[in-house]
Amino acid sequence: MAPDLEPGYTVFATSLGACGLAWTRKGVDFLIAPENDDQAVRAELAAKCPGRPEVKRPGAPVRxxxxxxxxxxxxxxxxxxxxxxxxARFSAFGRKVGRALRR
Known part of the structure; x- marks a missing residue:
């Protein structure tokens, strides 16, 4: 992402429903697939990313x-x-799978 980008999360509309995205300075660390209830997406992000603010207008890298x-x-x-x-929040196995999927 960008070293000056503050960690946060946001909810956004897609053609399939509301999605959620969370990030750190290093990159995206959580994605919620489309759901019909944007409040449920918001609540899940708040629970999974405690201490991070919801960002209504994310910076350019997130946009x-x-x-x-x-x-x-x-x-x-x-x-x-x-x-x-x-x-970082993934288990060793999860990190290995994530890296393999990106090849």
């Missing part, structure tokens, strides 16, 4: 990821393999 996810979910595939991830 770029959101735009790409929206296009991907509307039928224009994007591998998103260049999006920075922060896998």
């Amino acid at each position: 770029d990821v959101i735009q790409r996810l929206c296009r991907h979910l509307s039928g224009r595939p994007d591998p998103l393999t260049d999006v920075a991830l922060d896998l």
